[in-house]
Amino acid sequence: xxxxxxxxxxxxxxxxxxxxxxxxxxxxxxxxxxxxxxxxxxxxxxxxxxxxxxxxxxxxxxxxxxxxxxxxxxxxxxxxxxxxxxxxxxxxxxxxxxxxxxxxxxxxxxxxxx
Numbered sequence: 001x002x003x004x005x006x007x008x009x010x011x012x013x014x015x016x017x018x019x020x021x022x023x024x025x026x027x028x029x030x031x032x033x034x035x036x037x038x039x040x041x042x043x044x045x046x047x048x049x050x051x052x053x054x055x056x057x058x059x060x061x062x063x064x065x066x067x068x069x070x071x072x073x074x075x076x077x078x079x080x081x082x083x084x085x086x087x088x089x090x091x092x093x094x095x096x097x098x099x100x101x102x103x104x105x106x107x108x109x110x111x112x113x114x
Contacts, residue, residue, distance in 0.1 A: 005041055006095055009034040014084045023073050023083040031066045035059050047107035054106055061101040069094045 009030045016026035039058050043049045072090030073083055080086045 005034065005038040006091065008037055010087065010091055013087055017083050017087070023077075023087070024070055026083070027066060027070050027073070027087075031062050031069075035062045042102060043107065047102070049107050057106045058102070061098065061106055064101060065094055065098050068097055 012033060013023075013026050013030040016029060017023060021029070035055075035058060039055055040050075043051070043054065043058070069087070069090055072093065073086040076086035076089060077083065080089070
């Protein structure tokens with residue numbers, strides 16, 4: 001599920017960059033749409049939780065991810081001019097951080113296997 005969510009978010013980001021949207025806006029749009037798409041898939045399929053009351057916490061974690069992702073792209077933009085490449089480099093770090101933040105703060109009482 002994480003792979004599908006990651007492809008959705010990065011695909012949207014790369015498309016927006018290709019269309020000339022600044023990377024900060026592309027990440028913002030990807031984050032907002034990613035929250036809506038990923039909340040249901042991650043909650044229900046990864047953490048076995050369909051509680052819609054967790055959406056605010058999920059969005060808060062995505063806000064942290066936005067800062068990490070944009071900060072990483074900005075840092076890499078000093079030596080890489082293509083934001084799509086910078087985004088692809090930052091992506092694995094952002095994905096790992098997202099998983100652990102979701103596990104610890106959003107879906108903490110519903111870990112798989114418990």
